[in-house]
Amino acid sequence: MTQPAEPPELIRRFTAAERWIHRTTAALMGTALVTAAFLYLPALAELVGRRSLLVTVHEWAGVTMPVPLLAGLVSQAFRADLVRLNRFGPHDRGWIRATLRGRSHPSGKFNAGQKLYAAVISGAALVMIGTGLIMWFPRLTPLFLRTGATFVHDWLALLIGALVGGHIWMASRYPEARSGLRTGFVPRSWARRHHPLWERDQSADQQAVTASAPVRSSAESETDALS
């Protein structure tokens, strides 16, 4: 057995199913946001035209957005993470205040901010699908509902753009978190710093089970550090 000297110990954060749910949802969200920008902003609309095609792509990216999540419900690991995202424990209290003041605050697998993001973006996506369907099938509803749906859809789109922008900005600051979503593994030291209440429950046994993956992911986290 050739064991390199003190490799960073990696622990599993996400299964392949969870990573694919995230990727496909992100692709659909990105498609919806980009087509929205090209439909809505005059400068971008003048670049591409093709309004009818953009509308079709936008509508289908929107209504299919929950599909990866729903399909992912067959994964036990994903269901367990949904439970974690849903439940706010005593340790989540005070997280926002501590974070705004730059103090660290203990968290489980997901911190209170990540839980709130998950809930807000899910609720907002559902409202966007509802209002979007009203505009997609205008003959089904009276005018005042269509006007209201357009109003909600337009303003909520700006909020979602800001939320997703913030999400990507946070990801850009934490290469270990990105590596967790790309490879499934994160360094134990990082988990201890950011998610201590989760890290302490991750036994070393799980590490042994997945001995093949760490080599690849440690190489990738080095690339991250260089980039």
Added chain:
Amino acid sequence: MTENADGEGRPVGRRVILGILGLGAVAVPVGARLQDATDGLLATVSSKDPTGLTGLLPGGGGFRFYSVADSIPHRSPADYRLTVNGLVDRPATYTLEQLKAMPRTRLVRDVQCVTGWRVPQTPFAGVRLSHLLETAGVKQGAKAVHFTCFDGVYTESLTLDQAGRPDMLVAYEMRDKPVTAAHGGPVRLYAAPMYFYKSAKWLSEITVTDRVIPGYWEPRGYDIDAWVGKSNGRDDDSTG
């Protein structure tokens, strides 16, 4: 301490999702009234906004660019030609100079898009469609007029009665300047009393036909007779 950090606690996530759904369900029926409020506010702000960024917000009061072609077609004023053909006695092709030499009509009306935005008091100037049809001499049996655009995709139509109205223009000026390429220049249709999808951009051909040939959007769900406030299930104030 044996507190299990994860998976226990109050279901705040679910409550947040349900709360947002509730807010959405309340906002949709009152959204039309909220929009009146934000439109008024935005009009005040944008009148003092030198950057023009407020025009990009929902209800900011600007034109939105809609095109079904893959790029903005460009045709210089010198190269532009408008053909009048079909069921007419004297088919003709006009240059922009020839159109400008004809009797000029200027209209100042609101522009109303079928998707909801409205731009107040926008001047358009050009030749009355009826003048071009009279000059060409409409034949017996003609019922409608079909419009073709040099973007290669868009088409529109009007009945002969609609086309004869004095507020249907073949416009070469918008906001008292030559119509820009993005707005459908050098020459576009301006159907003042109808939703703006009727006002075909980049007009290149006017064909008199024996029946109404529906335009681009009309098989895609829009009304053929697109009177503002009396079609497409909308009740906007008339622009006629």
